[in-house]
Every structure is written in C-alpha cells, then in structure tokens.
Ligand SMILES: [Zn+2]
C-alpha cells in the first residue's frame with residue numbers, strides 16, 4: 350500500500366543519554382534530542398493485518414496538527430524540534446477517520462464496516478500512571494502517528510480499544526465525506542475537553558472566558574466553552590484569518606493582541622471583574638502569562654494547553670491575591686473523553702466543520718504540509734479515500 354513514511358537518523362545529542370529502553374526500542378522520549386535529518390516520502394509498504402485485539406482501518410481523512418509541523422522544523426544541527434515521543438521510520442498522521450475493514454478475533458467494540466475515529470495515545474495499562482487511571486501519563490506510551498504507524502496511508506492498524514464509532518454524527522451531516530471530516534476533527538476537541546473538564550474541573554456556566562491563540566486548539570476551545578455554557582468568549586489572535594474563524598466558531602469578540610493590551614480588554618469586557626477562565630492555546634507564554642495574571646478574576650483559573658519550550662517567569666502575587674488556580678494540561682486519553690466529545694458533535698452542540706480551511710488529495714500531501722506551515726489556517730485535511 351501507499352504510505353507517507355518519515356525517516357530520520359538516530360543520533361543522540363552529546364548531552365543526551367538515551368535509556369537502555371529507548372535504545373532497545375528506538376523509541377525516543379525526547380525526539381528533539383535524538384533524531385536529525387528527517388525526511389518524508391511516499392513509499393510502498395506492507396498492508397497491515399490485525400492482531401487478535403486490533404482493527405485495520407481504511408483511512409478516509411487525516412488532519413494536520415501543530416505536532417506534525419514540528420517534525421519538519423529543524424534546528425541549526427538538523428535535529429527535529431518536536432520534543433515528544435517518536436520512533437522512525439513511521440507513517441505520519443494521528444488525527445484520522447475511516448472505516449473498519451478487518452477486525453481481530455477478540456474485537457468486540459467495533460464491527461467491520463463501521464466508520465470510526467481513533468484515540469491516538471496507546472497506553473500500556475500496566476504502569477503506575479495507568480493503574481491509577483492517569484493514561485495521559487503512561488510511562489510506556491505509544492502514539493499513533495508518532496511512534497506507531499499513522500494515518501497518511503491507505504490503511505492503518507490500531508488497537509480496537511482506541512477506536513470510537515462516529516456513526517452517531519451521520520444524521521447531522523450532508524454526506525459520508527462530511528462525516529469523515531468531523532471524525533478527523535475529533536482529536537483536537539478531545540485535547541480541549543481533557544484539559545477543561547478533567548484537568549481544570551470545568552467552570553460555572555455563565556462564566557467570562559478568554560482564549561489566547563486561535564489555531565485549531567484555540568478554535569476548538571471557543572466551541573467547547575460555548576457548549577459548556579460560557580457567558581462570554583473573548584479571543585486574542587494575531588492572524589486576521591484566524592480571528593474570523595474564531596467568530597465563526599462562536600467567539601463573542603476577537604482582538605489582535607499586538608494592537609491592544611489583552612488584560613485591559615479583558616477587564617473592560619468582564620465588567621471589571623476579570624475572566625473566570627483563561628485558556629492559553631497560543632504556545633506564547635512570554636506574552637500570554639503576564640496578561641492572564643493581570644486579568645484573572647477572583648477564584649479564576651488559568652489553563653495552559655499550548656506548548657512552548659521556554660522558561661518563563663511567573664509573578665505569583667496577583668494570583669495569590671485573587672486565590673487563582675493555574676492548571677497545566679496535556680493529552681486526551683481516557684476519562685470517557687472521546688465518547689463525550691462525539692455526543693457533543695452528534696447532538697449538534699458542537700459543529701467542528703467551520704474549522705476546516707483547506708482539503709488536499711493524498712497525492713498532494715506535501716503541498717498541504719507547506720500550506721500548514723503558513724499560519725492563518727484553521728484545520729487542513731487530507732482526503733485519503
Ligand atoms: Zn494533533
């Protein structure tokens with residue numbers, strides 16, 4: 350079958366000592382310290398067969414993610430900038446939807462022919478974090494599209510327990526193509542749901558809320574805050590195109606943070622009280638944290654989802670005075686997150702489709718990659734069907 354395969358050279362930096370486990374499995378925990386000279390190309394590889402607990406999916410749609418971009422961005426020494434779990438060669442792509450075409454002998458939760466999306470984080474189930482129900486922190490984590498073959502291929506094999514049917518969304522959309530579009534967009538919403546509901550403990554409906562950054566995670570945050578009952582959603586984003594997308598996803602006001610003082614805008618738009626909940630989805634801590642400190646409400650929450658490989662200074666005083674909470678979140682596994690996000694989409698409470706700004710055929714994947722690097726897009730999808 351045809352697949353887009355990433356290859357890279359295993360060459361740990363002089364100051365990085367990979368563990369014996371990393372060396373044995375060629376699975377780097379900090380990819381940016383190990384892999385250099387990454388190269389992606391279309392290849393013919395074997396079509397996967399399911400093990401007893403696996404399914405094979407005929408891929409229909411795959412979304413591009415910020416993490417995917419970080420594989421291709423390299424530093425002066427040629428190392429990838431993605432700091433997380435990685436193993437090469439592997440097939441790129443972790444935000445995907447398709448149809449189950451083969452199922453192993455022990456599979457019970459999905460049937461052949463069922464349209465599904467996938468949970469990309471594959472936990473071991475045995476380590477300490479897994480055993481205390483913290484699958485996002487599994488010590489032996491594998492990730493589809495990062496350390497296991499992903500979706501930029503005609504077929505992908507995944508554990509059946511990582512599959513969720515998207516058939517419930519079918520009555521909401523015009524055709525199967527739109528159904529797969531929705532399926533490929535589930536993953537960023539699960540990242541937001543995990544952070545907002547499980548890590549931050551939700552918020553009181555009627556809250557004043559803010560989203561910093563309107564890339565895919567910020568746009569999903571806007572829709573999720575609306576669905577969860579926010580009274581106001583204020584968005585800060587430098588790209589004009591993304592500000593327009595934020596309005597389409599349900600933002601009440603959008604602002605360019607280079608032209609306004611974000612904290613002053615928040616105070617004005619929250620009756621001088623500050624925001625009950627602010628989401629960092631920009632990955633620009635140096636700019637967003639000070640603004641959030643200055644405009645958090647009494648008992649407010651600052652929720653950091655964006656990733657930024659930077660040391661930053663936090664000024665605790667205003668947070669102490671406001672008895673505020675700083676929550677840092679990652680991941681999307683477990684806790685019933687996937688089925689709940691799917692219910693929000695099936696009920697029409699959340700419509701992810703306005704996020705899509707471009708769709709490319711599989712053969713033009715590299716053009717889609719180039720487009721993704723230019724900021725300003727919402728979600729770019731690749732049609733693999
Ligand atoms: Zn992603």
Ligand SMILES: [Zn+2]
Pocket residue numbers: 472473474475476477478479486487488489490
């Ligand atoms: Zn584990």
